[in-house]
Amino acid sequence: GAGVSQSPSNKVTEKGKDVELRCDPISGHTALYWYRQSLGQGLEFLIYFQGNSAPDKSGLPSDRFSAERTGGSVSTLTIQRTQQEDSAVYLCASSLVFGFSGELFFGEGSRLTVL
Amino acid sequence: GENVEQHPSTLSVQEGDSAVIKCTYSDSASNYFPWYKQELGKGPQLIIDIRSNVGEKKDQRIAVTLNKTAKHFSLHITETQPEDSAVYFCARQGSGSARQLTFGSGTQLTVLP
Numbered sequence: 001g002a003g004v005s006q007s008p009s010n011k012v013t014e015k016g017k018d019v020e021l022r023c024d025p026i027s028g029h030t031a032l033y034w035y036r037q038s039l040g041q042g043l044e045f046l047i048y049f050q051g052n053s054a055p056d057k058s059g060l061p062s063d064r065f066s067a068e069r070t071g072g073s074v075s076t077l078t079i080q081r082t083q084q085e086d087s088a089v090y091l092c093a094s095s096l097v098f099g100f101s102g103e104l105f106f107g108e109g110s111r112l113t114v115l
Numbered sequence: 116g117e118n119v120e121q122h123p124s125t126l127s128v129q130e131g132d133s134a135v136i137k138c139t140y141s142d143s144a145s146n147y148f149p150w151y152k153q154e155l156g157k158g159p160q161l162i163i164d165i166r167s168n169v170g171e172k173k174d175q176r177i178a179v180t181l182n183k184t185a186k187h188f189s190l191h192i193t194e195t196q197p198e199d200s201a202v203y204f205c206a207r208q209g210s211g212s213a214r215q216l217t218f219g220s221g222t223q224l225t226v227l228p
Contacts, residue, residue, distance in 0.1 A: 004158070033215065038139030042121070042220035043204060056215065064226070091158055103149075104216065 002026065003094060004107035006092050012113045013082055021077045021110045025094030032075050033095075033104065039090040046090075050097070053056065082114045119203050121219030128195050129227050136222045138186040138205035147189045147208040148181060149216070154201045162203075163190070195226045 005024040013019050023030050034046040045059040049069040060066070064082075067071050069075040079086055093104040120139045128134050146167040165172045165179045165188065173177050173178035176195075176200075181188040192199055205219040 040221075043206075043218040045215050045217065048215055054132075059215075093158070103161045104151075106151075106160070108156065108158050112199075114116075 004092055004094055004105050006090075006107035006110050008110055010111045010113075011073065012101070012115065014115050016081055018078065018080045018084055019071060019112060021079075021090050021092075021112070023075045023077070023092030023094075023107060024091070025073065026105055027073075028096070029094035029105070030072070030097055031092045031095045031102075032069055033094065034075070034077050035091045036061075036088045037109070038092055043091065046077070079112075082112075084114050086113055087114045119205060119207055119217050119219040121222060123222060124220065125223045125225070127225045130195060130197060132195055134190075134192045134195055134199070134224055134226075136190045136205070136224070137162050137204055138189070138190075138219050139185075140207045140217075141186065141188065142207070142209055143183075144204075144210045145186075145207040146210055147151075148179070149206050149208075150177075150179060150190050151204045151206065152201045153196060153204065153221075159204055192224075197228055198199060200224055200226045 003034040007022045030051045033048045035043040045055050047067050049055045064080045067077045091109045094105045095102045095104050120214050122137050126167045149164035153159040163179050165176050176193045178191040202221045202223050204221050206216045207214050
């Protein structure tokens with residue numbers, strides 16, 4: 001499709017397990033973002049990638065969270081040793097470039113539930 | 116800091132009435148202020164934005180106003196319709212190395228038929 005694609009759409013895991021969430025941005029978009037949306041909360045910035053530059057990881061809540069972007073396209077957000085407080089919807093977005101008042105195009109999110 | 120305060124958290128209006136959502140920010144270097152609408156089960160979608168050199172912008176039933184001196188901006192929806200029911204997020208973008216969008220906590224708007 002032409003939009004941002006995220007998978008899985010839903011993930012239920014047990015506490016302590018690792019999870020991987022995938023984001024396929026819009027073709028040609030150089031900037032990619034991960035946000036977290038907890039129940040009834042706003043969008044919490046996690047990390048962004050811009051082209052080949054080093055990612056801004058300033059929003060990652062702990063060292064259990066990591067993300068990579070391969071070939072300037074697909075990104076994977078990995079959460080190790082999941083905790084119940086990690087339960088949230090993880091949203092990925094992309095934009096043509098970073099930081100120039102451009103529209104962010106969001107995917108539909110990956111809903112993570114940690115039991 | 117870079118926080119954005121958004122009020123109210125929930126808002127119910129009768130169909131045809133107006134709805135207003137307000138946001139305040141603290142970083143005077145903020146220069147771009149978008150509004151996103153999130154329907155149930157969907158990702159947020161941009162509906163309108165305003166830059167710091169403009170005081171007001173309108174697009175059909177939606178308008179946004181910006182008061183840079185007071186550091187607040189508002190979303191106005193007139194003649195509300197049931198399809199306007201959604202969660203609305205304000206956001207701001209800074210400058211320099213802090214140009215990622217910072218979002219407000221969201222407003223659940225319900226338009227009652």
